[in-house]
């Protein structure tokens with residue numbers, strides 16, 4: 001695969017999120033200055049690349065309602081169909097949330113910036129979504145799916161979720177769209193998304209493992225809404241097995257991320273090589289699923305490799 005992602009750009013994004021937490025009380029949870037600073041950074045980056053990001057406001061919680069917002073930014077489209085790439089922008093209150101989920105935000109943001117820079121033209125509208133309210137119950141993505149009309153829902157060709165993709169003791173997981181390893185498959189079309197990811201990774205010599213939809217990230221609303229869903233994940237609170245350690249290296253018997261939801265989930269907690277590989281993989285999947293005209297240089301190489 002010809003590499004198109006700039007590792008230094010991913011580092012720059014993570015530094016901005018670390019700074020946002022450090023300057024404002026150590027976290028980037030909803031309705032905090034840390035969240036606002038993270039949002040401002042994402043918006044400024046998107047605007048500089050020519051996007052017109054917008055805030056989609058919502059609130060949640062009955063007794064003490066929290067005012068939160070998602071950020072959405074779109075490419076043009078010739079088909080009227082929409083491919084959504086999404087990552088939650090909020091952290092827990094216990095820490096800065098650099099792997100969970102600064103990593104996913106950096107990946108989605110970098111794909112947006114690179115596509116703009118390459119002048120990529122896609123048939124599908126590609127919508128970059130940065131969700132609020134995830135850590136308190138996936139409220140931002142739920143609101144997004146709820147407010148779609150039936151026609152708009154039908155126009156969604158796929159949702160790609162990117163939540164935790166730089167784990168220090170990583171396994172490469174791809175959401176189990178076809179249900180081969182889970183109780184239930186994703187909505188129709190999810191199996192094809194899983195295969196796109198698996199093929200891209202296999203061409204790089206990576207045998208990714210399937211990971212079931214267990215209602216614990218922003219994919220949930222899309223799955224329930226019947227939108228074909230997939231995505232990448234490198235593990236958080238789970239424990240690495242002996243077999244996984246043989247395949248992926250790292251420490252068996254330890255968590256994929258010992259700093260999950262803790263104060264130590266800082267920039268030092270993120271495996272940058274893993275984040276870079278997951279971002280390249282997301283880029284290739286976006287080229288494929290968004291029907292980008294002529295692909296990118298990297299997209300073409302991936303097709304050969306997977307063929």
Ligand SMILES: [Zn+2]
Pocket residue numbers: 088100101134163164217
């Ligand atoms: Zn998360």
